[in-house]
Amino acid sequence: MERISTPRADILPAILIAAVPLVFLAAISLYQVFGNVPAARSVHEKILNSFFVVRTASDLCGEIQSAERGQRGYMITGRDDYLAPYEKAKTRIPQLLSDLQQATFDRPDQQHRLLKLQADLTTKLNELAETITIRRDKGFAAALAVVNTDVGQKSMAEIEADTTEILDAAHVRLQQRLDSAEDLDQEVAWGFVIGSAIAAVALIASAVLLAGAYRRAAASKTMLQATLESVREGIVALDADRRVVAWNQTFKRMLKLPKGTMRYGHTLKSHQNPNIDKFESHFGVLDGEVQRTGKPALVERKEDGKSIEIFHSPTEDGGSVTTLLDRTEQRQAEDALRQAQKLEALGQMTGGIAHDFNNLLTVIIGGTRLLQRSVGQDAQALQRIDMVTMAAERGARLIQQLLAFARRQPLEPQIANLSALMSEVLPMVRRAVSDKITVEYVTSGGLWNTSIDPTQFQTAVLNLAINGRDAMPEGGKLTIEVANATLDEDYAAGHPEVVPGQYVMFAITDTGKGMDAATAMRALDPFFTTKPVGEGTGLGLPQVYGFVKQSGGHLKIYSEIGEGTTVKLYLPREFEEVFSQPRQTAALSLTGTETILLVDDDEIVRTTVASMLESLGYEVIEASSGIEAISVLEKNTAISLLFTDIVMPGQINGRKLAERAADINPAIKVLFTSGYTENAIVHNSRLDPGVEFLSKPYDRERLARKVRRVLDGPAKNIDGSKTGGTGDATQVSGE
Known part of the structure; x- marks a missing residue:
């Protein structure tokens, strides 16, 4: 009788065959778990280490710039509160160097670069400390002499070169690790694809593993974005087709981009934003520089009062990483230092000539007055004497205006209320302007006191009123206002010379021709005038500016063509009360026998x-x-x-x-x-x-x-x- 096989015997081969792909899938899974997963974790840790090196090196560069900014602020003002960034940087720099050394202990080339950077940082910090000590002990001119040796500039250039080499090496290492991570991810993906092709059941397992890979990628992306957001520079990364790969919020803020502007996978041009178009226009110049030198390129963009450095670094895949650094504060500090140097030079020059010129003018004025008493009623002789005297007095005013602009005039400040001073000067203002000009005076109750030289303040008001009159040859309106004002931290951030606090504001506004931006920027320069030749010395407004700065205040000009000009003087609030002195009776005689x-x-x-x-x-x-x-x-x-x-x-x-x-x-x-x-x-x-x-x-x-x-x-x-x-x-x- 024929033998009948059992179902178990029939299905056993099928079970064995079915087990083959399962075993194969298991082998692939074990390989991924024990081989690629630890490798992926190691690559991920190395990528984080590279990002840490980049961020720490950037922070180190920022701290030495902050230290230099604090030193410059102290150089200009002589005030210890400007040294806060310097003191903070001195504390952070050693820690940042230590962090970099630990993060790159396995890189002898980086360790060598760090040793050179450490030496250059020591030179720079010693130079900063020396100038601060000399400024404190011997004054601005002595400290300026040290600055002019260019030791600080050279050491700063060395530091920037050292930091650039460290960052370049870190970027190269980062790119290599990113490539390794990409290769590893591809190996993992292909393993699961092969496994899923052998058996349908492997598809489920591979899907699970792929989901895990995607989760890891999302985690890496989150870590990358967190790292980008932790740096103070604006950063955008593009691929070879100019499509956006990554960016941070600082980049959007620096370009003043509205919410939702940046989109992954889109080119910059597709965003259709004028600020992005202006930014991308620099790429042509930067790409050309990169192709010419084979190195990353740098360009500085100045716009809306901001100074932005754009650093363009190409990647091996044809893409690029572009960094935006706001240098506005540093440039303002440099401009303030140059202005201080110009004032110091002008002050020395003015002081040098003022003594001798005023001696000569004393002889001329005194001699003409004595001569006037001896010529009797000779009308022609008296007229000529008056002409000589008037010319000498004009020369004396020019010297006084130069001393005022250079902040070298001796002030006799006293606690005063501008309302009381304005009651004395307003009649003079009305006499100084023509009948075609209406003078309106506005004041507010509870006006604070300030410490000021009353005579110099009245001279400043008259100078400003005459400027307003000259700007309205056909007539118009002159509005004078005094009020309390507070200049906050935001305002001071855009005006480095301003100390935040309470001020008494004096403002004078005309309805005249106004000035364009270029003219307004030069309005405070000595000898600059828009008046015809012979009708102005160009020293009136600079004299006012010098007086205000010498009084610890701030001057601001607002002007538009065809709309008129407003000049505001901010004088520091004084909490003491006005001291009323009894009026002295005029002397009965101006002669004597003593x-x-x-x-x-x-x-x-x-x-x-x-x-x-x-x-x-x-x-x-x-x-x-x-x-x-x-x-x-x-x-x-x-x-x-x-x-x-x-x-x-x-x-x-x-x-x-x-x-x-x-x-x-x-x-x-x-x-x-x-x-x-x-x-x-x-x-x-x-x-x-x-x-x-x-x-x-x-x-x-x-x-x-x-x-x-x-x-x-x-x-x-x-x-x-x-x-x-x-x-x-x-x-x-x-x-």
Whole structure:
């Protein structure tokens, strides 16, 4: 009888055959689990390490730039709060270097680069510390001399070169690791494809593994995006077809892109945004530079008051990574330093000529006034004398304007309320402008006080009003406003010279022709004017600017063609109350019979001033130096007033002479004079307390009023306090 096979025997081969793909699939799965998965994890960790190196190197470069910015801020202002970025950078730089060394311990080439970077950073930090110490101990000019040696610039260039080499090497290493990750992912994918082709059941397993791979890719993408967002630069990555691969929010913010603008897989042009179009227009220049040099290219873009560096680095697959760095703050600091250097140079030049010019003008003005008294009623001679006097006074005003712009004029600030000052200056403003111009004055209640030189403030208001008048030849409206104002951190961020806080604002607005942006930017430059030749010196607005800056304030110009101009002065708020001094009655006589010791090293000036004093009835004793004056004081105790120049050759200047005179004759009163005060009686741009000062040039009438006021005034100590008597004090006194 024929044998019948059992079902188990029939299906056994099928089961064995079916087991083959299952075993094969299992083998593939085991290979993936024990082979590729650990490799993928290792590659992922290496990619994170490369990103860490890039980010840390970028942070290190940013910190040394912050340290330099803090040093420059302190150089310009001399204020310790500007050193905060420098102090923070000193703390962070060693840690960042240590992090880089640990992250690249397996890379001898990177370790060698880090050693060189560490040496260059040490040189740079030493240079910064040296300039800060010199600025603090010896002043701006000494620190500037160190800066001008270019040691800091060279070390900064070396640091940037070192950082660029480290970043380039890190980018190359990163690209290699990304390629390895891509190859590994492809190997994993092909394994599952082959497995799924052998058996349908393998498709399920491969789907599960692929899902896991996708999850890992998503995690890597998240990590990459987090890394991009952690850096302060704007970054965008494109593939070979100019399609967007990655970007960060800083990139969108720097290009002022609205939400939803950037899209993965799209070209930049397809976004149809004008800011993106402007940005992409730089690629032609950058690509050409890359092709020419074979290295990454750099271009700086200046627009809307911003300075942006665009760093373009190609990748091996034909794509690119482009980085945007905002250099605005650094450029502003550099501009402020250049402005400070220009002011310092102008101040030195002005100070150098002011003394001699004002001496000459004193002789001319004094001599013409004396001559005027002796020519009698000769009308032609009097007219010529007036012409000479007017020309000399114009020269004196030019010197004063230059000193004001260079912030070298001696100020006599006092606590004041602008409302009270405006009540005195408004009538002068209305007289200075034509009848075709309407003057409107607006003030607010509760106006804060400020510390200011009232005379210089009134001069500034008149200068601004005359500028407004000249801008409205056909007539118009001049609006003057005083109000309280607060300049916040955001405003100060765009104006590095501004300290955030409370200010008293003075604003003057005309309805005249206005200025374009280029003209407005030059409006504060000395000798720049839009007026016809012979109708302006170009020093009025610079004089106002110098006065405001010397007072610790801020000046801002707003202007548009055809719309007029607004000039705003922000003066720091002062919390002290206004001190009301009783009005002094005018002297009945401007002459006298007292003995005056006149000290001046310029013989012509001394002779001229002596003649003016003698014509007023005083007995005058002349001395050409401090040593000669001390000899006179020791022999003659009847001298009532020491009238001395401040700047004199030798070791005894006017200030030292006054101190010695007080020792010899405690009852003597002192009046200083000079064409340029330097630092003897002026500190922090202000006359020392209690100092009486008569600036050159002056005429006979001004000299008479000042001398009489000092002689008739109360005795003062050298710090300005009253002595309560006529003796035991150096009596010094400013007009």
